[in-house]
Amino acid sequence: MKWPATIIACALLLCAPLQRPAYAADAAFTQFIASLWPEAKAAGVSRETFDRETRSLEPDYKLPDLILPGRPKTGAPAQAEFVQVPADYIKEASIARLATEGQRLLQKYRSSLDAIEKRFGVPPTIVLAIWGRETDYGRYSLPYDTLRVVATQAYVGRRKDQYRTEFILALKILGEGAVTRKEMRSSWAGATGYTQFLPSEYYKHGVDLDGDGRVDIWHSVPDALASAAQQLVNKGWQAGVRWAYEVTAPANADCTMGVPEVTKPISQWLRAGFVPVRGQKLNATEQAQSASLLQPEGIYGPAFLTTPNYFVIKEYNFSDLYVLFVGHLADRMTSPQPFATPWSASKQLRSADVEAMQQQLTRIGLYKDKLDGKAGMQTRAALGAYQKQAGLKVDCWPSEAVLRAMNGQR
Template sequence: MALDRVPVLRSGVLAALVLTVVAVMIGVPHPACAADAGFTRFIASLWPDAQAQGVPRATFDAETRGLAPDYKLPDLILPGRPATGAPSQAEFVQVPADYVKESSIARLAAEGQKLMAKHRAALSAIETRFGVPGAIVLAIWGRETDYGRYALPYDGLRVLATQAYVGRRKDQYRSEFILALKLIGEGVVTRKDLRSSWAGATGLTQFLPSELYKHGVDLDGDGRVDIWHSVPDALASAAQQLVNKGWQPGVRWAYEVRAPAGADCTIGVPEVTKPIREWLREGFVPVRGQKLSAAEQAQPASLLQPEGIYGPAFLTTKNYFVIKEYNFSDLYVLFVGHLADRMLSPQPFATPWSASTQLRTSAVEAMQRHLTRIGLYGDKVDGKAGMKTRAALGAYQKSAGLKVDCWPSEAVLRSIGTAR
């Protein structure tokens, strides 16, 4: 390049450029390169474990060559930077009326009915083989990826590698990264198709690599488990996961009921379980005059009031908690269970959701910390108003002389602030 064509640089920029060139010439890494050099060494250190898992050397080298971390992902712990939390998942920050939104349920139910007819043979095989209703696995597919219409945004291998390097759950993701390489090496999936969420879940029904190895099913009989393109495989794998986590054939996920006046919302926890007939004797009434058989009444169930004393109430069976193992959120299970019901019946919940508002995650965390200090709460401080948090809030309301509604409201927050 002729010197008269070289652009004029400001002195500071020119100095920085000269220092960078000199650093490269004498072998001193640029700060950004130095940071990624640690990542490169970390990835290289995984080869012995990958080899032990059966990952071919050629696959390991090809897929890790040039692999770079994605430091924009959530849930990372980066040196010199504030710890980043997981993103606010809708299941934990939205009120039920917004999460289990009628317009969304209606749309997905209508589409689910069409898919139920289209995939009738596969769904019948799933119901026969696993005892899981076809509507349930269709609802999981609808919730997870909008029946495959939602394009997963991330390079799954890069996500798993980054989470293994600087994530909050390094050991878990170290294993998931190696298993992802194994999937690629075995020809189960290509790197191009291994798209994922920020947490590394992939496929139509959102599996981590370890879950695919544990629960994957080749229902279409083509010789491989393909949860990315084969709807039968994806739905059967979801059913197998439910079965492996304890699904009971012939048992509903939950029954909507009307709670009697003065019902104690603090007993709405998984630990308080009794046969449905006992709940009925105590005044809980199935909605719309539904009659339960003797077998149904013998089923053990827990009380669920997602909005405390407001909104619908449910008696939840063992299968409710099995679905919750798929995604640990009451609202997720309500969405999946209700969507499955709506594919078979057009009726919405008999009791409408209330106009409640959701406190910020930080406010719920403050509540949980205080409830822990005074011995009313013993679970995770995570800012999520789940069953145990709501029950603990109800116990606090009793002790403080407040209205007992088991809901994290501004009034409870003010009372806790005063008590502290």
């Protein structure tokens, strides 16, 4: 059947309003961005910079961690640090490749790295390892337009207030000419540069080590590495202290003690039967250091005595596996030895299952941290406490057996 042209035209007109929500949302975004001019002006952004950078700015509704009307809330994408078992995240092949490149870069940037260590007390291998982990020594091309990311997150993200500030400071960076818009690429969360800084971190920790009059974490390796060192120092880095010591745990070790709140001088851990691997001898200064127990796979796999510097690195990325990767990569630049105890073939439960465990542990008073589906230190310790109460094997690891036991109790 052939429809008359007037009917077709009417149908098209009736359908047209269906397109309005997207247009209205974009118009509202434009209005929102325009409303930020007074804050940008107060932060030192010129009208010329503001108009130039926001003139054709559009939101990116495909980003994660947004709250969009009519759509289910989406969280941050599952980071490898939180969904992979250690053997998958800290792959020997990756560590070996990055360590070899790190050894070359130690020589290439020797003078800058020496200056960084002298000024900040952070070993060259640590800042190189952060660079290697964050962007593969600059070889990884960050996929997003930083300004568009922080603008979108400020508009419809779950952390609007934080990203409102990040957007203003991103404009300030562009206005100061530290980097071009084209080169200011980032992760989905807005972290940019060789060592992955948010705009606010750029201003808090940025260092002009090469002396050219500007902080350039996108092209200047000395600036990027010095800025990473400054960030560590600002978060509490202690010069002359290792990040951690790998140890062999005694058979009777209580894995529920593996939380940051339980700290003892390393000498006490040694008297309790924890033995540094490969016959390593710790001097009196090292033994006097305060340390916490870390067993990333519960009673399985390697164990570590972690110093305060461990938790400083963790402020860079709040993941035990991230710190282990960075710390181990740093060690491998000067020693070819892998971890003395191999990682086990443990299976990582789905985040939803771990979160269900956290909910049950919260209900029975054993867990007071975030319900995030991540098997971190607090979750592992709470699981160990539950296993003690339930008469199960105490291994502080979220296994299917423990999940079944909890489901049976419900």
